[in-house]
Amino acid sequence: EIVLTQSPGALSLSPGKRATLSCRASQTISINYLAWYQQKPGQAPRLLIYGASSWATGIPDRFSGSGSGTDFTLTISRLESEDYAVYYCQQYGTFPPTFGGGTKVEIK
Amino acid sequence: EVQLVQPGAEMRKPGESLKISCKGSGYNFRSYWIGWVRQMPGKGLEWMGIIYPGDSDTRYNPSFQGHVTISADKSINTAYLQWGSLRASDTAIYFCARHLGFGTGSTGRLETWGQGTLVTVSS
Numbered sequence A: 001e002i003v004l005t006q007s008p009g010a011l012s013l014s015p016g017k018r019a020t021l022s023c024r025a026s027q028t029i030s031i032n033y034l035a036w037y038q039q040k041p042g043q044a045p046r047l048l049i050y051g052a053s054s055w056a057t058g059i060p061d062r063f064s065g066s067g068s069g070t071d072f073t074l075t076i077s078r079l080e081s082e083d084y085a086v087y088y089c090q091q092y093g094t095f096p097p098t099f100g101g102g103t104k105v106e107i108k
Numbered sequence B: 001e002v003q004l005v006q007p008g009a010e011m012r013k014p015g016e017s018l019k020i021s022c023k024g025s026g027y028n029f030r031s032y033w034i035g036w037v038r039q040m041p042g043k044g045l046e047w048m049g050i051i052y053p054g055d056s057d058t059r060y061n062p063s064f065q066g067h068v069t070i071s072a073d074k075s076i077n078t079a080y081l082q083w084g085s086l087r088a089s090d091t092a093i094y095f096c097a098r099h100l101g102f103g104t105g106s107t108g109r110l111e112t113w114g115q116g117t118l119v120t121v122s123s
Helices: none
Strands: A004-007 A010-013 A019-025 A034-039 A046-050 A063-068 A071-076 A086-091 A103-107 B003-005 B009-012 B018-025 B034-039 B045-052 B057-060 B068-073 B078-083 B092-100 B109-113 B117-121
Touching (some): A004 A086, A010 A019, A019 A086, A019 A103, A034 A063, A046 A063, A071 A086, A086 B045, B003 B092, B003 B109, B009 B018, B018 B034, B018 B117, B034 B068, B034 B078, B045 B068, B057 B068, B078 B092
Parallel strands (some): A010 A103, B009 B117
Antiparallel strands (some): A004 A019, A034 A086, A063 A071, B003 B018, B034 B045, B034 B092, B045 B057, B092 B109, B092 B117
């Protein structure tokens, strides 16, 4: 199965700053079938980005996804208070689908 | 509005059986794949398997096959995850999620999630 490694494990940033989260795959992800999810404490995950760079419904454009092959990035252009959460990448092009270990974005 | 509703919590003893549910509303339930995801305490997400309620076609992550059973009743818009014999290590939150884009070469993205069922297995 494809192993996804997310870095850093945690990120401490002030509101208004830019956050850059990385997701590296152990094999090429076919057709960029890579998604990003946000999870807040006590809540279900929420789909942010799919197809490496397409926004899910209702997701603000301060979130953006990029990358291809084995290296992918989620960027939050200007952190707002509601963005502090854990972010997971997931590949869904090779069975079984797998998730990265997550990056926690914390308030500095 | 597309919604998936799950019970909040279940508690069982080791060795007991359990079946948890996921009820869909706001869309044609039988036409979308529904998957299950495990989150152990303080840990990340693990994809367990998926079912197409229209014909009950089911696919399992090999890591979970043989220990859980996924099923669906399209007449009542409900998917299920069940265990025949629970272990303490099954203690986790279990989410159901509607998949979009399932097809050749892709299981699709997890577009709508239920709120999760906390399963606690303890003697």
